[in-house]
Amino acid sequence: QVQLVESGGGLVQAGGSLRLSCAASGRAFSTSVMAWFRQAPGKEREFVAGFNWIGIIKQYADSAKGRFTISRDNSKNTLSLQTSGLRPEDTAVYYCAARRGTQIMVAPDEYEYWGQGTQVTVSS
Secondary structure, three states, X not given: OOEEEEEOXXXXXXXXXXXXXXXXXXXXXXXXXXXXXEEOOOOOOEEEEEEOOOOOOEEEOOOOOOOEEEEXXXXXXXXXXXEOOOOHHHOEEEEEEEEEOOOOOOOHHHOOEEOOOEEEEEEO
16 A cells, blocks of 8 residues: 655746655555646646656656656655746646556556645746
8 A cells, every 4th residue: 555645736926836745655655656647627637747666767748848857765755746937737736646567657547546636826
């Protein structure tokens, strides 16, 4: 079992930045693929960025490339998403997710564990 708790969301002006964190508990953290997803009102949940279990491979959605950076610290059981250059269209609830295995998957259904989410609102 893996328990995930996100933090770091908030209200920011366009062009600003936020650092989202995900605290994980459970022995499986170091062997899971970790990822960030987001869901805007009226839209489906979408993949933002992922990190494989070894910590070598990172994958980003096109919308996140060059603006967001995902990182994980197995020793502290934390996953982070550093965002910059935020846009109003980045407004969403951001979720931390984890799955067993070694492949980063972009479909939400592939992830077994989810946090409650943290709201990010970007004003224009």
